[in-house]
Amino acid sequence: MTPPIRVAAHCRENNSASLPPIALAVATELLNGDTACDLEDNMFGELFESYWWLLFPLGFFIAQGWSSFMRYKRAQSKIELLKTYAAAGKEPPADLVAALDVDRHGRGDGHDDDESGGYGKGGGVFLVVLFSGLSAVFAFVGYSGWLGGEQTSMYFVALILGVLAAAFLASSLFGRRRNR
Numbered sequence: 622m623t624p625p626i627r628v629a630a631h632c633r634e635n636n637s638a639s640l641p642p643i644a645l646a647v648a649t650e651l652l653n654g655d656t657a658c659d660l661e662d663n664m665f666g667e668l669f670e671s672y673w674w675l676l677f678p679l680g681f682f683i684a685q686g687w688s689s690f691m692r693y694k695r696a697q698s699k700i701e702l703l704k705t706y707a708a709a710g711k712e713p714p715a716d717l718v719a720a721l722d723v724d725r726h727g728r729g730d731g732h733d734d735d736e737s738g739g740y741g742k743g744g745g746v747f748l749v750v751l752f753s754g755l756s757a758v759f760a761f762v763g764y765s766g767w768l769g770g771e772q773t774s775m776y777f778v779a780l781i782l783g784v785l786a787a788a789f790l791a792s793s794l795f796g797r798r799r800n801r
Contacts, residue, residue, distance in 0.1 A: 745793030
């Protein structure tokens with residue numbers, strides 16, 4: 622096994638001095654004695670290549686968190702407005718009270734639940750087309766071999782997206798429409 626000091630000296634000679642010597646030593650241990658100079662160059666590339674798909678659930682998680690926060694802020698502003706009416710001794714408008722009730726029981730995000738099975742105007746069709754298209758792209762990438770040896774993974778992702786497209790299609794066609 623190559624001593625860590627020798628690896629650090631070798632990497633400094635090859636202009637890889639931005640990694641601290643301790644990181645080079647740990648990398649050398651992890652690589653079972655192979656040199657760790659190339660670790661810095663392709664570490665983030667390999668990390669992205671291995672875990673690129675996590676960007677999608679992370680993005681959806683962040684988007685849903687933001688949506689939930691904004692829904693909370695809208696409800697808080699409506700409650701503050703109700704408090705203002707109560708402090709003034711006036712009766713709040715029925716629309717304001719109904720808007721709070723929609724926030725509690727329905728979607729309350731401006732979508733009309735009576736059309737398209739609760740997805741808004743054309744929302745179910747959009748989701749079916751989106752997931753079908755993504756499924757087709759992943760299947761094509763798996764078939765063409767663009768990512769080199771990742772056919773099974775691409776077919777698996779295409780299968781999952783195809784099942785989601787079928788679920789949204791079934792929900793759009795057969796889903797129960799909610800009445801307010």
